[in-house]
Amino acid sequence: MSLAGKARFQFMKDVGAPALFALNKSAARKKRRPRPANPDFGPPLACAGRLKEIMARHYYLARFAKGARPVAWVTSGAPVELLRAFGYYTIYPENHGALCGAQKMGPELCQAAEEQGFSPDLCSYARVDLGHFFSRKTPAGRLPRPDLLFCSNNICQTVVYWYKVLAHYLKVPLVMFDTPFHFEEFTEADLDYMARQIQEMIPELERHSGRRFDEAYFRSVTQLSRDTSLLWGQCLATMKARPAPMTIFDAFVHLAPVVSLRGLPVAQEYYKILLAELEERAAKGVGALRQEKKRLMWDNIAIWYKVRDFSNLFASRGMNFVVATYTNAWAETIQYLNLDDPFKSVAQTYGLVILNNNLEHRLQLMSQMVKDYAVDGLVLHSARSCKPYSVGQYDLKRLISQRLGIPAVVIEADITDYRMFSEEQAATRLEAFFEALEAA
Amino acid sequence: MPFYAGIDVGSLSSDAVIIDQEGRMLGSAITETGAHSTQAAEKALDLALAQAGLSRGDLAFSVATGYGRVSVPMAQKTITEISCHGLGAHAIFPNTRTVIDIGGQDSKAISLDERGKVVDFVMNDKCAAGTGRFLEVMAGKLGLTLDDLGRLSLAAAGEVSISSVCTVFAESEVVSLVARNHPREQIVRGLHRAIVNRVAAMVGGLGVKEAVTMSGGVAKNAGVVALMAERLGINIQVPPEPQIVGALGAALLARRQAG
Ligand SMILES: Nc1ncnc2c1ncn2[C@@H]1O[C@H](COP(=O)(O)OP(=O)(O)OP(=O)(O)O)[C@@H](O)[C@H]1O
Ligand code: SF4
Numbered sequence: 001m002s003l004a005g006k007a008r009f010q011f012m013k014d015v016g017a018p019a020l021f022a023l024n025k026s027a028a029r030k031k032r033r034p035r036p037a038n039p040d041f042g043p044p045l046a047c048a049g050r051l052k053e054i055m056a057r058h059y060y061l062a063r064f065a066k067g068a069r070p071v072a073w074v075t076s077g078a079p080v081e082l083l084r085a086f087g088y089y090t091i092y093p094e095n096h097g098a099l100c101g102a103q104k105m106g107p108e109l110c111q112a113a114e115e116q117g118f119s120p121d122l123c124s125y126a127r128v129d130l131g132h133f134f135s136r137k138t139p140a141g142r143l144p145r146p147d148l149l150f151c152s153n154n155i156c157q158t159v160v161y162w163y164k165v166l167a168h169y170l171k172v173p174l175v176m177f178d179t180p181f182h183f184e185e186f187t188e189a190d191l192d193y194m195a196r197q198i199q200e201m202i203p204e205l206e207r208h209s210g211r212r213f214d215e216a217y218f219r220s221v222t223q224l225s226r227d228t229s230l231l232w233g234q235c236l237a238t239m240k241a242r243p244a245p246m247t248i249f250d251a252f253v254h255l256a257p258v259v260s261l262r263g264l265p266v267a268q269e270y271y272k273i274l275l276a277e278l279e280e281r282a283a284k285g286v287g288a289l290r291q292e293k294k295r296l297m298w299d300n301i302a303i304w305y306k307v308r309d310f311s312n313l314f315a316s317r318g319m320n321f322v323v324a325t326y327t328n329a330w331a332e333t334i335q336y337l338n339l340d341d342p343f344k345s346v347a348q349t350y351g352l353v354i355l356n357n358n359l360e361h362r363l364q365l366m367s368q369m370v371k372d373y374a375v376d377g378l379v380l381h382s383a384r385s386c387k388p389y390s391v392g393q394y395d396l397k398r399l400i401s402q403r404l405g406i407p408a409v410v411i412e413a414d415i416t417d418y419r420m421f422s423e424e425q426a427a428t429r430l431e432a433f434f435e436a437l438e439a440a
Numbered sequence: 441m442p443f444y445a446g447i448d449v450g451s452l453s454s455d456a457v458i459i460d461q462e463g464r465m466l467g468s469a470i471t472e473t474g475a476h477s478t479q480a481a482e483k484a485l486d487l488a489l490a491q492a493g494l495s496r497g498d499l500a501f502s503v504a505t506g507y508g509r510v511s512v513p514m515a516q517k518t519i520t521e522i523s524c525h526g527l528g529a530h531a532i533f534p535n536t537r538t539v540i541d542i543g544g545q546d547s548k549a550i551s552l553d554e555r556g557k558v559v560d561f562v563m564n565d566k567c568a569a570g571t572g573r574f575l576e577v578m579a580g581k582l583g584l585t586l587d588d589l590g591r592l593s594l595a596a597a598g599e600v601s602i603s604s605v606c607t608v609f610a611e612s613e614v615v616s617l618v619a620r621n622h623p624r625e626q627i628v629r630g631l632h633r634a635i636v637n638r639v640a641a642m643v644g645g646l647g648v649k650e651a652v653t654m655s656g657g658v659a660k661n662a663g664v665v666a667l668m669a670e671r672l673g674i675n676i677q678v679p680p681e682p683q684i685v686g687a688l689g690a691a692l693l694a695r696r697q698a699g
């Protein structure tokens with residue numbers, strides 16, 4: 001890490017970035033023509049601007065991180081608290097993939113990977129990431145090359161091979177956290193196996209980052225991470241109110257800090273602001289929709305290029321998504337994180353995430369959510385990319401709609417690759433679903 | 441006396457049904473959709489009206505359904521094929537609990553409650569495999585008409601297995617089977633089997649509840665119906681004119697809307 005690089009990063013962080021964003025803001029204020037308010041929605045969330053700023057700043061500063069801080073690329077389900085303890089600047093290719101997807105760049109980047117021989121059946125987060133690597137195209141300006149790759153197979157096996165490919169091209173070390181699948185219960189041996197991996201990573205990361213492990217600091221980061229996720233959980237829980245103070249489409253966006261800035265003070269501060277706003281809205285009866293006629297649940301990752309269209313479509317029918325297994329995933333297992341036994345509890349927290357857990361668990365979880373959030377209907381996104389999330393959805397749909405007597409529909413699509421999305425077919429399914437809901 | 445119209449603009453056929461206040465069918469028509477869905481819808485509607493001895497001015501309410509439902513300016517409301525096929529099948533056979541509609545570009549299975557209301561449904565995805573279009577392409581390759589297909593399939597002494605249900609792959613498979621002088625009727629039976637396997641898997645996912653009614657143009661193909669009944673191990677009822685079931689459902693919904 002060069003001294004000059006460090007100084008430059010610090011300068012940009014403290015002076016450059018804030019100045020730039022202040023400038024941008026006033027420019028935007030001058031330029032902005034008021035967008036005609038969509039009458040289906042209630043007043044927008046005031047803190048959305050703050051969120052935009054945090055994420056833009058994160059990607060902007062990333063350009064200066066290289067050379068100043070060790071940079072790691074991390075999977076969404078990895079125990080990032082450990083990296084934070086060594087001061088890594090973290091980039092989440094999946095979050096970047098979502099960004100590319102929302103900007104409708106999915107197919108272009110996927111093709112760039114396909115041209116290099118990667119299969120169109122490969123997860124599109126992986127293809128977008130590799131496509132970005134080959135083509136250097138990104139809506140984020142520029143991503144810093146990693147010094148380290150950090151991956152956990154608690155979300156899928158795809159990430160293992162994806163990160164191996166990255167390690168091969170980038171010639172940087174890959175650290176992997178291997179989690180046994182949670183079929184029925186974790187044995188002591190399973191937990192030991194996971195905890196020991198974390199412990200064994202410490203000397204490796206010390207060597208790689210050039211920084212000593214400080215257990216007290218690790219605990220404080222872990223505490224911060226836990227508090228942040230708990231706050232996120234509280235934000236989501238405000239949607240039990242009728243009308244719900246935000247929609248799940250908002251939550252898909254407000255999810256970014258807990259995914260990719262978890263364990264940093266900025267994420268925690270943000271969710272305090274968000275929670276206060278949501279609680280106030282709920283108390284005053286301010287809903288995300290003007291008229292919340294039906295309450296829905298979403299399963300699986302967002303269809304990033306369709307978030308806005310879907311948001312408008314459902315709002316026009318007075319239907320609000322009030323809960324999702326996806327947004328819940330970053331709050332679901334955090335209660336296991338226990339500072340008295342950080343290593344073993346990290347194993348629990350990350351070993352029990354929804355994608356590493358059995359289908360019976362998902363059935364129970366979703367059934368409970370239907371009750372807790374007073375859900376009238378269920379939409380399952382069968383994501384071509386994500387096999388672990390999509391397998392079993394037809395059974396879940398059948399069981400939940402039969403047992404709880406609510407209509408449910410499966411939409412075949414993809415998270416970023418809109419070549420896998422058929423407008424007409426989705427529209428017919430959704431309309432039929434609306435007809436069933438409205439007749440109910 | 442008010443009359444009601446249902447217009448089903450599908451990917452291949454545009455169909456219309458006219459009913460009276462009692463739900464009696466007074467006229468119906470089946471036309472090709474072609475490249476102009478609005479014109480096709482108008483043609484179907486006018487033919488059906490002519491059969492009923494009525495004109496557009498006699499209609500109190502019209503409902504459009506099918507993929508082209510948004511391009512039917514004469515209709516006051518659009519409703520999906522799922523609801524329409526459900527209600528249409530229920531009107532013809534009130535004991536129907538499962539509808540299998542195989543049309544030109546998609547196939548669907550719908551489960552109904554005792555009042556004909558949709559409880560659940562599944563549809564095939566993004567692909568012509570398992571649809572009428574698949575059979576049309578293959579009939580073309582074999583130099584047969586659609587009417588030949590069912591008859592030949594039922595008469596076949598044996599069956600060639602078609603391993604692919606992908607329209608593109610199956611087409612080349614058929615070409616090579618023809619080149620190797622396999623009897624055409626056995627190839628036809630194999631093609632029907634491929635489609636039936638595909639649709640049956642979809643129906644299975646929904647759960648087959650009797651009685652089962654087939655609708656859509658492919659229900660006119662006795663070869664498909666026979667193999668489907670065999671595969672599901674049940675009896676299948678087919679309306680006298682399965683292709684207008686969606687339009688009939690739409691007409692019934694038009695009456696309900698007006699009422
Ligand atoms: N006389 C016939 N004998 C056998 N099959 C037939 C006959 N007429 C039509 N079909 C089949 O029916 C199919 C068309 O069905 P239908 O008219 O229900 O489709 P559609 O409603 O236009 O399509 P979709 O519902 O998918 O949009 C044709 O592809 C063909 O396979
Ligand atoms: S979307 Fe699914 S397959 Fe892709 S990286 Fe995420 S968990 Fe793995």
Ligand SMILES: [Mg+2]
Pocket residue numbers: 448450451506521543544656686
């Ligand atoms: Mg049809």
